[in-house]
Amino acid sequence: MHLDKSVRITRDKETLGFVAKVERISGQNLKACYQCGKCSAGCPMAAYMDVLPNQIIRLAQFGFEEELVKSESIWTCVSCLTCNNRCPKGVKIAEVIEAVRQIVLRTRKDHMDVEKLPLGTLRNIPPIALIGSMRKFTS
């Protein structure tokens, strides 16, 4: 059986619209990234990601919306900013990831149901952790 593994890069309106939206929300110029991989090399959460930080930027450059909004990585990233601090091109990767998270959250698709958190968690966790995760996971 022949498996078609080709990737189709398109310039249709929808794709370009998504790229523009990511650039607007993140305030970043995606084309600046030259895929050196330094962001992924230093990312403390990379081991838990399905799409690595440099791959996120690559997918964003070409407008692969579906791959990005369905990735686990956008929720894995904790905005530690190690990548931003090290990118030789000054790309703020964490801002790009925040933009994709926001694109999902702004359609009211939350990633966490606060009401379903176990009582033990609610009781023991410090407020900064709870509020932090609500800020990142809910709309």
Add this chain to the structure above:
Amino acid sequence: MKFSYYPGCTLKNHAKNFEDSTLFSLAHLGLEIEELPRWNCCGTVASLAADDLIHQLAPIRNLIRVKEAETTQVVTACSMCFNTLKRANERVRANPTELAQMNDFMYDEETPYEGDVDVYHVLDLVRDKVGFKDVAAKVVNPLGGLKVANYYGCTLVRPKQVAIDDTENPVVLENLVSALGGSPVEFPLKTECCASYRTVDSPNIVADKTYQIINSARSLGAEIIAVSCPLCAFNLDQRQEATLKYHPDFIGLPIVYFSQLMAIAFGCEEKTLQFGLHHFPPKPVLTGKGLI
């Protein structure tokens, strides 16, 4: 010179040990600070979206409270509060249009914000307003060479615009520990992330991080780890229980706030240290050194 003090939510409960030891130490150093009569949550994590000003309002409202307290300088001990307040401040200082929009939005506020408050971390004050020479002179109970791994985490040193020190190799905590009579150990993981708020939904990831960070500190000879963030403290200390579950060979280390080390060196009473809030008891190593 008077500073307003912004405690933030967590220092009033889970991190009361952080607050009490900080207030004791700053008073011992002769710094005049006064808690804001009214304050609100800072938002804890800075919004990274360029088009979203609503999440910048909470920190800016706190800076208005500082002006209303008739000071122009605010100090906070929690690294996360520090980061959120200072980033919002730097953002509006650099963007007058955004600041004007925000002031318009906050029409209920009597005092407009004009970027005219400076945000400091406790460590800024200790280093720049007091100086380590004077800190050393105020030590009454030197730390006796206690080997401390200093853990900065993320929010004290990133992003660069608000970092209190070098972003990759900060040394302010090491210099403080030396001034207090302790021995800072070289600690390459000092700015590694502890997985932060993922402690809520993925304690397993935090357990891996805690395992790596504490093992590294142990292997370098540390007897204790000093932190400046209540979330780092929770992940490195309270999550040691989960860490042991995922990594049965894990041994652990006591975790303290840098301010507790200051308070010990400045001769506080034991109740200021609030050891009841710790998971891994710091007392054995400290009594072993004759420090308490």
